[in-house]
């Protein structure tokens with residue numbers, strides 16, 4: 001699947017209540033999402049992650065496309081006990097659109 005970044009920007013509205021991305025992005029309810037691709041899970045200094053996300057970090061989990069896709073589809077299925085209270089995006093195309101948008105703010 002190929003994502004469409006401008007549709008992803010629209011779809012990212014369901015994330016904006018908790019996350020910022022782009023220049024000047026800061027942590028809010030959730031951590032900022034700049035550089036998310038290739039970023040180690042639970043690695044933003046000063047953000048208070050759940051025990052589940054701390055465990056994923058300790059296990060060395062890195063946000064690849066596959067992992068991000070799984071987390072966005074069903075957060076709790078990938079990271080048990082995650083604090084991200086978001087039901088997930090069921091539509092695969094929509095997940096890929098959001099990932100294409102996030103990729104604008106990632107080096108990898």
Ligand code: HEM
Pocket residue numbers: 012014015016017018019029030031033036040041042043044048049050052053063068072079081082083084085086089098
């Ligand atoms: C964590 C993406 C919606 C709250 C994360 C992480 C990603 C992410 C990639 C892991 C960050 C890291 O490891 O540093 C998204 C996207 C969303 C979305 C793309 C929309 C499709 C939401 C919403 C909320 C939220 C709506 C609040 C209701 C959080 C919180 C965490 C988190 C609190 C930390 C989780 C933990 O410590 O277990 N999100 N998120 N997110 N998100 Fe979201």
